[in-house]
Amino acid sequence: MTGSAPLSTPFDAASTAAEVAAGLDLTGRRAVVTGASSGIGIETARALAAAGAEVTLAVRDTEAGQRVAKEITGTHPGARLRVAPLDLSDLASVASFGAGWEGPLHLLVNNAGVMATPELRTPQGWELQFATNHLGHFALTTALHPALAAAGGARVAAVSSVAHLDAPVDFDDLHFQRRPYDPAVAYGQSKTAVVLFAVEAARRWADDGITVNALHPGAILTNLTRHYDSAELAAAIATRGYTFKTPEQGAATSVLVAASPLLDGVTGRYFEDCAEARRHTPGIRNGVADHALDPAAASRLWQVGLDLLG
Template sequence: MTTDHNGPITTPFNAGSTAAEVIAGIDLTGRRTVVTGGSSGIGVETARALAGAGAEVTLAVRDTGAGERTAEDIGATTGNERVLVAPIDLADLRSVAAFTDAWEGPLDILINNAGVMYTPELRTPEGWELQFATNHLGHFALATGLHPALAAADRARIVALSSVGHLRQAVDFDDIDQRRRPFDTRLAYGQSKTANVLFAVEATRRWAGDGITANAVHPGAVLSNLTRHMSQDELDKAIASGYTFKTPEQGAATSVLLATWPGLEGIGGRYFEDCQEARLHREGDTGGVAAHALDPVAAERLWQVSLDMLASAARA
């Protein structure tokens, strides 16, 4: 690994690396991990890599039947029987609270992997736009609820899955739920993915003293349940434009890197893609991280807004 004041962190891995390659030689015996959305897409391969390294893995999923089938498969392929399943619906704060209330003991690694993308205009009972509520607020409630468990661990890590879609939209603090303008699902998704990065920035600032670091990751494009709201025409255009789709094993690699690689000890508040820290996005680039996603002022503001939203829901 190299890191200096003139450039981003680099690692020996790349866009083609798999989760198994990234975690090779790392022993997670005795470590406890949670992967949201761990029963589909890259979540499965993220969980499999962690289990293969000896960790206890809890699959936090909406569909516990799918979770049990995934846990059985991971146990069979890794020989690790400590793959557990717990229900969680990130769009339902009572469900998130039930998960955090039931957790006992320290938590070493939290991977906020679950998400929804390009949904129609849907709102939670609180009136919140579904993508922001699921991708950001649900995970925010989960992480803050698990803070004591993370602080009780030895140098806990949080991985927040973002997306290149964050480049499209900063958090619109004046209209987070898109009520003052026509609904645009891509802008709503982009905003939620910017929020994931801002969470990592502020969580690291607030919690580094507790030994907790958080980073955000763009896993790359993987055909999975996440892309189910994309039309075939949109997928064809993405492929025609030169966009390369990764396998689930490759898509999980950057998450696993951030969760486990010794070279990233104590590193937080950053955004990675293709197993490298991303450079600032420039006009014409297809990747990189937007300045609006690393803005510490926006990160602190989002944290307070999120606390206020959760508090208002609790009073309702």
């Protein structure tokens, strides 16, 4: 984010993905949406497909993905949809997806994620939320870099969260091996990492014509909240004072970042409610934290990712 006024659009917190996509012609464009079998992933895929893009639903549960594809084609008979297996917590699955991709890729929406899980680890010993929300998407996006570069003007939309305000990346203890595990802190750290990834990818890939931006979709009650019990969820809602969006509204900022000509050439920024976010003001639950836009942290995190992935 530069020193100029944050970028605004005609859309806002109440806008839907379909409204953002209205009038777009994505014919000939190829898109991947991770986690497209539930929540805002479905609505992101629907809006892109309705605008003419060929959309690959990259999902853990391919049967659920097929059901979503059938449902979307039921309302948009001309939609071009593919379903492909992808488990972001499994590096072999990520590698297989990347190796199997052929041809250019114009739009990548890194949408999948987990939130507030109990303390779980991948076979490598990595904390699951960091591994899934950041490292899995880092591995996927870097694997797809040649396809994005080949597209000319490709876009990456990295779905973060307002929860990034809760925690910077703790480079000394990424995987909670020394500090007590806190699911909310782990989630916040993983979502800060998503923004830092966008900052560094934007810098590294500018000459390839690839733009990379992060976004907060808003508060939406989806399957993502499944690790909260009802009392925890009620307490979180009361504490944060959230105004909830529908999944269709929650997908709007993803579609804006991924496909709207209003953002042509815009890169390395963080969006919420269909506009570039302002810097966070303490005490207000919105905006983007300085720790998420720190170029030194972004560069360091990129190298950490390369080291961890070998």
